[in-house]
Amino acid sequence: MAYNEIRQRILDGRLAPGVRLVHRTLARVLGTSPNPIVLALRMLERDGLVTNTPGLGACVRTWSPAEIIDSYYIRAFHEALAARLCAERHTPAEMAAIDAAHEAVKQSFDNDDDAGSSVLAELRLHVAIVRGTHCPDLERIFENLAIVHRCMTAFGITLNVPRLLGPAVRDIHVPMVEAIRARDMDAAETAAREHVEDSLARNLAWIEKVSAALERGTSIRGTSSGINAVTGAC
Structure with a gap:
């Protein structure tokens, strides 16, 4: 599942804070279509692990x-x-x-x-x-x-x-x-x-x-x- 894979990569630091999360790139790397990636990023935003900024897109959350x-x-x-x-x-x-x-x-x-x-x-x-x-x-x-x-x-x-x-x-x-x-x-x-x-x-x-x-x-x-x-x- 795209959600679990992206979440794990955030948790272990492979996707570090501040990294931009491009739908098509993630879909290609994870071997899936863009739709599951879109859903996964929405769920991760709900979890507080991803931020979505207009004009920039989704990024791994950076902690102040x-x-x-x-x-x-x-x-x-x-x-x-x-x-x-x-x-x-x-x-x-x-x-x-x-x-x-x-x-x-x-x-x-x-x-x-x-x-x-x-x-x-x-x-x-x-x-x-x-x-x-x-x-x-x-x-x-x-x-x-x-x-x-x-x-x-x-x-x-x-x-x-x-x-x-x-x-x-x-x-x-x-x-x-x-x-x-x-x-x-x-x-x-x-x-x-x-x-x-x-x-x-x-x-x-x-x-x-x-x-x-x-x-x-x-x-x-x-x-x-x-x-x-x-x-x-x-």
């Missing part, structure tokens, strides 16, 4: 520094709520899934995986926590937040921003995971909120670099085979 910072505040609220509810409601099987996902995050750090893989491992941990809330509405909200976070991370990777990791980051989820295990709702909520706030503090330098790139009008192109050669930056 203010939007990135706002996303952290939104994440802090919802992740704190998820941790609190998970501490109250998780089953033994869900706790085991959280532990496995947490171990994968630490393993990713120990293996010095690339930033994209590390972010994906972290998102899987948060997905495991949200599933432990037994709250479908919160799962839907978090899915959208996760998509936005992955897109922003892809933006940073495209700009070759160095990973802001250190020994403390490897175990940054420990207080939250242990509070969930102990069913300490207040501690889990606080740990989750502080985790996101700490991430924002560590990434402010990255956000400033994004801002500087935007002010310079840096052209950021996707690297998907056949697409970057025939699309331009909006």
Whole structure:
């Protein structure tokens, strides 16, 4: 499906923020007709991943520094709520899934995986926590937040921003995971909120670099085979 393919290329950074999405080009590369591409881009615009500007057409959404910072505040609220509810409601099987996902995050750090893989491992941990809330509405909200976070991370990777990791980051989820295990709702909520706030503090330098790139009008192109050669930056 064209929607899934284009969406995945945006999420993994192959179609980077600012890249122009030309219907005929995408149709040729994906081996489909233009009509499914038109529908896919409308759906992606609804998802907040694509913008459509009169005279320019569709482009992969570019995130302003203010939007990135706002996303952290939104994440802090919802992740704190998820941790609190998970501490109250998780089953033994869900706790085991959280532990496995947490171990994968630490393993990713120990293996010095690339930033994209590390972010994906972290998102899987948060997905495991949200599933432990037994709250479908919160799962839907978090899915959208996760998509936005992955897109922003892809933006940073495209700009070759160095990973802001250190020994403390490897175990940054420990207080939250242990509070969930102990069913300490207040501690889990606080740990989750502080985790996101700490991430924002560590990434402010990255956000400033994004801002500087935007002010310079840096052209950021996707690297998907056949697409970057025939699309331009909006």
